[in-house]
Amino acid sequence: MIIKSMKNHFSIPFTDPIAIIFLMFSLILFAPIFSQRLKIPGIIGLIFAGILVGPNSLNLLSKNIGVTIFSTIGLLYLMFLAGLEIDIKSFQKNKNRSLVFGLLTFSIPFTIGCSVFYILLDKQIFSTLFVAIMFSTHTLLSYPIASRFGLSKTEVVTITTGGTIITDSLVLFILTILSSVTKDKLDAYFWLRFLGLVLVFMFVVVRLVPIASQYLFKKIRGDSGIQYLFVLFILFFSAFGAELAGLEPMIGAFLSGLVLNKFIPHTSALMNRILFIGNTLFIPFFLISVGMIINIKAFFSGIGAIVIAVALITVAITSKFLAAYFTQKIFKYSNNERNLIFGLSNSHAAATIAVILVGHQLKWLDETILNATVLLILVSCIVSSFVTQSASKKIVIQELEATHPQTADKQEKILVSLSNPSTMERLLDFSFLIKNSKPSQPIYPLMIVLDDDMYEKKVMAGFAAMEKAIFHASATETLLEPVIRVDLNPANGISRAIKEISITKTIIGWNEKPSKVDFLFGTLLENLLNLTDKMLIVTRCSYPLDRIGKVQVWFMESAELEFGFSDWVSMVVTLVKNTNANLVFNGNIQTIQAIRSIQKNLKNTVYNSLPDILAANFYLESVSENDLVIFIAARQGAISYQPSNENLRKMVLKYSDRCNFVIVYPEQKSENRTI
Known part of the structure; x- marks a missing residue:
């Protein structure tokens, strides 16, 4: 009886749910630890762990329904986080840059892929097209690395994320057309149905979901468990809706992140819970599942497989680098920013697998291409992780060195x-x-x-x-x-x-x-x-701080001459970044110019040149509970001190039931005070 029970538990591959769960959590726990010891990105460790226990190696795990469900959740969660953490104002402002990068990272790999593989695949048009569009895809596999370095809201990460959605959408759209052409289903009804469903999907997610989210977040405020479940509901509702509309579910996941972006502050307990569960559980499942499909032995199956694999890897990496290079030249980014774009956009995983599997099922791609693609996934993920980590480190160091x-x-x-x-x-x-x-x-x-x-x-x-x-x-x-x-x-x-x-x-x-x-x-x-x-x-603060939509800063004349000037400016910028709020500076032109000089990359900001802080009385008539008003005051005897300082308390009391108020007294040195 005991022997029979042991056989049930230790049959290869594992079939016992407890054994499968134990093995997965062991890999999730120990793979990053060993990776850290070997000084390689944790993502690579998880992928290699998947290779080790997958069906093409030790065969401890098979792609059963449980592993598939969790890995699918991980992929959707990854795209959801990309939308949730993105700087939404920067995303809107740089949408044209995202479009340019998206078109470059689609067209350059597609063009090079067509040119090379039209010859290697004996001029088979459909086979060439399937391989070429595969080069255009990429998955933000190394996004968690950039996020960990605090770069998720930077411009280059924003345009790379936007470009990912554009290129993957184009690829999946062409994939749908190729599949329909080969099945003779490309008719007027197909187009009407496809466009109609996409329009309905976009209306529901972009228009109706924000209304429902605003209402429900207000009703369930304070209950973080229900809030998190609601976030998951919106994520999978959008992903399933995209699938019903004929789009890839990860597009719906990304859109749901964009929609919820303004409702979930970056420093909130809810955001922390979302990041913790995703980065600790779901995304590692996805990374392990990527490793499970990789077959190292396929590389040694013959000279033809080696030639195809080398060609795939060379074209994929070179073309993605060229897309990042041209983006750098067009928008004048630094070499480190270019490398970060390349690192993020170089990894091939989810969409690549989708394209190749469809081509294989339709008999346009053989086993050689399939196995070579799996090796491409491995190499591109390794390159992506190392390049992203290196570029992220250098960018952070540059920013620290450039600090005022x-x-x-x-x-x-x-x-x-x-x-x-x-x-x-x-x-x-x-x-x-x-x-x-x-x-x-x-x-x-x-x-x-x-x-x-x-x-x-x-x-x-x-x-x-x-x-x-x-x-x-x-x-x-x-x-x-x-x-x-x-x-x-x-x-x-x-x-x-x-x-x-x-x-x-x-x-x-x-x-x-x-x-x-x-x-x-x-x-x-x-x-x-x-x-x-x-x-x-x-x-x-009379109202919850997680609903701040606008930060209004009022300052005295000569505020820029105070010792603590750069400190309070930096504090305000940090607050705005953590709340995704709009920022308005109100005061004299000299101080505004000084703010611009020390915060040269400050975006989505309005500057109002006003003669006196008492002008705030007029503007405060229109404030709402989503506004935060910050008065920059001064101690008596300070350079920027004015008698109007004494009226700040009266203004706060007068409008205190309308919004949140903060009064800041900047750091002062005794030698800066007047006599």
Whole structure:
């Protein structure tokens, strides 16, 4: 009985569900670890793991329905993330560049492929066309590498993603035509049905899904589990709709990512959950499944297979590089940006497999081409991963070296003063949005306990509150390092913490009604402004921060002359990147010019030249709950200080029920203050 049970569990290939799941999770866990030891991209490790256990090697796993389902989910998830993480405003602004790259990465490989394989395949037109359109495809297999380096919102990644959809759509459209021609089904009814279904699909996904998403996200706010299930529902609804319309499901997955892009902030707990599950589970399944179809032995089946394989690999890699090269020359990108485009667009996987399998089923492509294509998939994925990782590293290093000198040598440390449990989450959420440092750098939540007879109980209550803060931050994988201080008054405790921890930015909440004690001895803000020169940020956020659509920044004359000028500009830019919001700068022309000089690549930004910050009264009449208004104030005696500073509190109180407000006091050096 035991022997029979053992045979059932260890039959080759595995048929027992537990054995299959155990093996898959073992590969997902250990393949990246070994890859790291060998200093190769984790993606390559997962593909080689698939080769090792696949039907063409140890034959431990077969392409059964379970593996197929998870690998399909992984591919769709990959395209969904590409749409979700893309900078939607940059995507819209650079749609013409995406179109140019898409046409180049389609036409150059197609033309070269036709020229070479028309001769190699004995002038067989249909066989040549199937191989040629296969060269034009690519899968964003190495996209997670660029995303991990924080480049998912850069222009070159954006146009590469857009170009991927264009070239793969053209390929799959031509594939549909070729299949119909060979089956004699290309008639007027085919075209009417195809175009009609595509139009219906686009209307539903682009028009109706955003309306439903906005309504449901409002209704289910706070329930992250239901939100995640809704995201998955939209993903597979769009993918299935694309399939019903005669398109490739991954096009629907990408569109669903674009549609949900504006509803899911990059720093939100929901986005973290989407990325975590995709990168940890679904996408590795897809990468392993890619390895499972690769047959290394096919390369040694004969001289003909070697010639075809070498020709396929040479044409594929060369043509994709040429497409990236011409894109670089047209749009004047750097060599590293060109290499990133090439790395992302060089890998052949999902769409390539679809084209070759259809050609093989229709008897236009033989086993030699099929096996050679599988080797092409392996080589292109390896090249893609190495090139993408190398280019991403160099681009990040370049960006760090180009950082403005005032901020380049600073290590950002954010302190959040917590005193009111009802505002704790909003204060922390704001700190997540402005955080622009390494994930390993924590945020410091601070609680000040007054030194009285009850201080011990208050300290214990403070630890309980900090546990809630840590739990809240864990949803976004933000590291917190709680700080509790016992002091005679809050201002002294906060200023001491700022000095001891070398804090660069301090966030405090809005004091609605100053007490009589505050009137006599000064408010917390007034005392802090005198005790520390570091940046102080006062927030009054009445509405959820994950719905910010526009950030309006108002600043005083001569704000550009302050020591902390570049710091607050950088903070605003980080906030906008993390929320995908529109950005509006309001102030005098000299400060606007200074902002442009240190943020030369700032896009989707409006600059309004206005004489005085009091002009905000007029503009604030039209704000909504999706707006965030930031006032850049100044300490008394600072270069940019004006009497109108004292009116900021009145403006905030007047319009506080309409939108979120923030007042920023930039870092100040004593020598910068006037006498």
